[in-house]
Amino acid sequence: MLAAAAGPRMAKPSPWWLFLSFSATLKIVSMEQGAVPTCPPQCHCEEDGIMLSVDCSELALTSVPDSLSSFTAYLDLSMNNISELIPGDFHHLRFLEELRLSGNQLSKIPGEVFSGLYNLKILMLQNNQLSRIPAEALCDLPNLQSLRLDANLISVVPEKSFEGMPSLRHLWLDDNALTEIPVKALNNLPALQAMTLALNQIWHIPDYAFQNLTSLVVLHLHNNQIQSLGIQGFEGLHSLETLDLNYNELVEFPVAIRTLSQLQELGFHNNNVKAIPEKAFAGNPLLQIMTLTRAGIHLLPGEMCQQLPSLRVLELSHNQIEELPSFHRCQKLEEISLQHNRIHEIRADTFRQLTALRSIDLSWNFIQTIHPEAFVTLHSLIKLDLTDNQLVTLPLSGLSALTHLKLKGNPALSESFPKENFPKMRVLEVPYAYQCCAYGACGNFFKVSNQWDSEDMSPEDEDAHKRSSGLFPSHPDNHYDMDMEDFQLEMEDTKLHPNIQCTPSPGPFKPCDHLFE
Amino acid sequence: MNPSVSQPCPGGCATCSEYNGCVTCKPRFFFFLERIGIRQTGVCLTSCPSGYYGKRFPEPNACTKCKADCEACFNNNFCTKCKNGFYLHLGKCLENCPEWLEPNNYTMECNDIVH
Numbered sequence: 039m040l041a042a043a044a045g046p047r048m049a050k051p052s053p054w055w056l057f058l059s060f061s062a063t064l065k066i067v068s069m070e071q072g073a074v075p076t077c078p079p080q081c082h083c084e085e086d087g088i089m090l091s092v093d094c095s096e097l098a099l100t101s102v103p104d105s106l107s108s109f110t111a112y113l114d115l116s117m118n119n120i121s122e123l124i125p126g127d128f129h130h131l132r133f134l135e136e137l138r139l140s141g142n143q144l145s146k147i148p149g150e151v152f153s154g155l156y157n158l159k160i161l162m163l164q165n166n167q168l169s170r171i172p173a174e175a176l177c178d179l180p181n182l183q184s185l186r187l188d189a190n191l192i193s194v195v196p197e198k199s200f201e202g203m204p205s206l207r208h209l210w211l212d213d214n215a216l217t218e219i220p221v222k223a224l225n226n227l228p229a230l231q232a233m234t235l236a237l238n239q240i241w242h243i244p245d246y247a248f249q250n251l252t253s254l255v256v257l258h259l260h261n262n263q264i265q266s267l268g269i270q271g272f273e274g275l276h277s278l279e280t281l282d283l284n285y286n287e288l289v290e291f292p293v294a295i296r297t298l299s300q301l302q303e304l305g306f307h308n309n310n311v312k313a314i315p316e317k318a319f320a321g322n323p324l325l326q327i328m329t330l331t332r333a334g335i336h337l338l339p340g341e342m343c344q345q346l347p348s349l350r351v352l353e354l355s356h357n358q359i360e361e362l363p364s365f366h367r368c369q370k371l372e373e374i375s376l377q378h379n380r381i382h383e384i385r386a387d388t389f390r391q392l393t394a395l396r397s398i399d400l401s402w403n404f405i406q407t408i409h410p411e412a413f414v415t416l417h418s419l420i421k422l423d424l425t426d427n428q429l430v431t432l433p434l435s436g437l438s439a440l441t442h443l444k445l446k447g448n449p450a451l452s453e454s455f456p457k458e459n460f461p462k463m464r465v466l467e468v469p470y471a472y473q474c475c476a477y478g479a480c481g482n483f484f485k486v487s488n489q490w491d492s493e494d495m496s497p498e499d500e501d502a503h504k505r506s507s508g509l510f511p512s513h514p515d516n517h518y519d520m521d522m523e524d525f526q527l528e529m530e531d532t533k534l535h536p537n538i539q540c541t542p543s544p545g546p547f548k549p550c551d552h553l554f555e
Numbered sequence: 556m557n558p559s560v561s562q563p564c565p566g567g568c569a570t571c572s573e574y575n576g577c578v579t580c581k582p583r584f585f586f587f588l589e590r591i592g593i594r595q596t597g598v599c600l601t602s603c604p605s606g607y608y609g610k611r612f613p614e615p616n617a618c619t620k621c622k623a624d625c626e627a628c629f630n631n632n633f634c635t636k637c638k639n640g641f642y643l644h645l646g647k648c649l650e651n652c653p654e655w656l657e658p659n660n661y662t663m664e665c666n667d668i669v670h
Contacts, residue, residue, distance in 0.1 A: 096566055116601055117566045140601035141566065165583055165601040184635060186602070188611065189583040208635055213583060213611045231646060232629040237611050255646050256633045261613060277645070280632055303632065 078103035086111065089133060094118070102127040110134055116162065117141035125150040136160040140186065143167055149174035160184045164210065170194035171223075177202035184208040188234070195220035200227050212236040212258065219247045227251060234258035236282070243267045243294070249274035260284040260305065267292045276300065284308055284329070296321035307331035307353070314338055319345040329353040331375075336360070343367035354379070355399070366390045377401040377423070384408040391415050401425035401444065413437055424448065425467070434459050445469060446541075466540045474540035567599030580616075585609040587618040624648040637663065 077083035081094035081103065089111040094103060099118040106113065108130050121143040128134065134155050145167040152158065152175050159181055168190040176185075182203045188210040195216070200206060200223055207229055216238040224230075230251055236258045245268035248254065255277050264286040271294040272278070278298050282305040291311045295301060301322045307329045316339045319325060326348050335357040343349070344367050351373045352365075359379040364387040365371060371392050377399045386409040389395060396418050405427040413419060413436035420439055424432070426447030432455075437443070440460055444467040445451055451469050457476050460466070468474060564570065567584040568577035576596035580586045584599040587607065603609040603618035608628045610619065621628035625648055627636040633646035641648035642658055644665040652658040652665035659666050 138602075162602060189601070208629055232633050232635070234611075234629075237613065253645075256629060258610075258630070261611075280630070 076105055076107055078105045095138070106131060108132065112136045114138040115142070119143060121145070123147055123151045125153075127151060129154045131155065132157065134158055136162075138162040139166070141165040145169065147172035147175040149177075151175050153178055156180060158182055162186045164188045164190070166190050168192055169215075171196060171199040173199040173201075176200070179203045181205050186210045187214070189213045191215055193217065195223045197222040198226075199223040203227075205229055207231045207253075209233045212238070214238055216240055219243060221247050224248060225250045228253065230254055231277075232256040235262070237261045239263055241265055241287075243271040245270035246273050247271055252276050254278055256280045258282040259286070262286050264288055266290075267294050269294055270297070272297050279303065281305070291315055291318055293318060295319075298322060299324070301325050302348075303327040305329045306333055308333070310334035312336055314342065316341060317345065318342070322346070324348050326370075327351045330357070332356040334358070338363050340364075350394075362388050364388055364390065365392060368392065369394070371395050372418075373397045375399045376403070379403050382406055382428075384412045386411045388412060389416060393417050395419055397421040399423045400427065401447075403427050405429060408433055410435065420462075438462075441465065443467070463538055466538060468540065468542075471542045471544040474543055477538045477540045565598070567601070568597075569599075571597070583611075583616075585616045585618050622648070 077090075077092065078094060080097050081092050083093070084091045088109055090107050090109045091112040092106065092110050093114045095114045096117045099115065099120060101120060102115065102123065110131050111133050113131070113134060113136070116138045117140070119142065120139070123144065125148050128137070128151065132154065135157050137155070137158060137160070140162045143166065144163065147168070152161070158179055161179070161182060161184070164186040168187065169192060171187065171192060171194070173196040176199065179202055183205055185203070185206060185208070192211065192214040193216060199220070206227055209227070209230060209232070212234040213236070216235065218240060219235070221244065224247075228250065231253050232255060233251075237260075240259070240262040241264060243264060243266075247268070248257070252274060254275055257275070257278060257280070260282045261284070264283065265288065267288065271292070272281075275298055277300055279300050280303045281295065281298065281301060283292070284305045285308045288309040288311055291314045293315065295304065295318075299321055302324050304322075304325060304327070308331070311333055313336055318339060319342060322345065325346055327350060331353050335354065336359065338354075338359060340363045342363060343365050346368055348370055349368045350370050352368070352371060353375045355375045356378040359376070359381060362376070362381060362384070364385075365374065366387055369392070372394050373396065378401075381400065381403040382405060384400070384405060384407070389398070389412060393415065395416050398419065398421070401423045402425065405424065406429065408429070410433040412433060413422075416436050417439065419437065421442040422437065422440055423442070423444040425444045428450065429445070429448040430450045431453060432445065432451065434455075438459060439462055441462050441464045443460065443463065443465075446467045446469060448469050454473055454476055455466070455468065463477075466474070466477065564577065567580055569579040569581045571577045576589070577586065577599045578597055580599035584601060585603050587598050587600055587603060589596045589598050600609075600618070605626055606621055607618040608621055608630060609616055610630060619631065621634065622631065624638050624641050625634035625636070626638050628634045629646070634643060634648050635646070637643045637648035641650060642652050642663055642665050644652065644656065649665065655668065656665035657668045
């Protein structure tokens, strides 16, 4: 059971008072209708003590059943054909805590229909036809904590929409038709902790748009058309930890994030900002995960790591970065993704002293030179991807802990890679088959895993393959779960004789090309 | 009506098959793979079941698992209801409340200390 908000505290009722009011209510209710709670026809009911959970979903109902028991605490009316609610439909359900009306045809909701539902905590209205927020119906829900209004047609948010729900914590307004931030309506939500306004047509974030949302921890604004953002746009969001601005049209990096002192995760991929200004992260010392994929970035600020002592994951793939700053001060960095950029050099100080760094992806760049000491201090590095660059040689010092090394697509890299240099190697991809001979007789000792048989994969597929490890396409935001490689690795550790998957594996159809040149 | 099935597809399904249930969903629905024993059946939902959350994108949406200690969540980092034995505080499930907060064993939440 969910309950009172952690935000503004209500006076704490003494247990004696609670017992008295509960039994008084019970007497009224049981007098009103027979002692035994009834289950509406076709619905499925379950008793939980004297309370009732009633599931009337997917019954093609066109109206709310009228024989609902007053002891109903949970009512699911989702996925029916209800197009109209009648005032009084729910007025006797004093114990109702969760009401599901999603997946119906509601285009409007009359004013008093939810009145009296003082115990209601969860109200689901998603997947309906609402074009405006039914403010009159929501005006007196003192204990409501979760309100779902996503997947409707809402373009109008009256100023008083949320005045009657001081305990609201979670608000879904995504997948609607909003063209602007409902600033005034959002001024009355002191307990709000998580909100999504994603998948709308919002084009601008004005100054002080969220100024009273002091408890907000998560704000999703992805998949809008945001082009501009007031410098004070995020003022007031003192508790914000996650900000998702992915898939928008920002042409300037939002310096407004400077006021977000608690920010831990920033999603900013698929925008078009060209450069990140110096001191862009001056106000975000706790930032841990930053996703800047496909953000149109050419230039990174030289001192960015000075401001990011907590950064663990930095995603910068699919940009136009030519030169890298030193990431030296990002001391907690564990993963850095720089694939699909225009980098041509790795200097001695690029990754210096990043002792927690486990994974570097530099595939699909123009790297010709790597300083001999570039990897020397990277004691935790286990994955290095240099696929499709212009390497002639690879400095090996500092790479002894590698389990994954990918070098395919570097035609001038013909040196051999002695096994002694890579005692923990599991997955090795090299430009030429003969370079795999060092890892066992040139027979079929190697098990070619289909997971890394990426010769036929286009770069796009390879990225998608990396991300999606389940049945259905996952999204970039999910790729921080354990992925197939880690799972594979764990499987490998349990085997008696772990194989090294070296590709392309030598064989009759892959002769030692280099020897014949 | 789906050519490969005699009856109509259940609500929310765009295509379905007799053995696999829903194969694709209509827009604005979340795809979820229900496991009953060894059998897996696709369903299309307006909200994901307990222990899962649905994040909406332009392309087809799917239910994603919440964190292990979380029974209902807003996204993979923000829990709205913890599993038994954990206290909820600002989206996190804690085994114990921080010392500046007071555990409420009725609501299983960490509340501000009232002096």
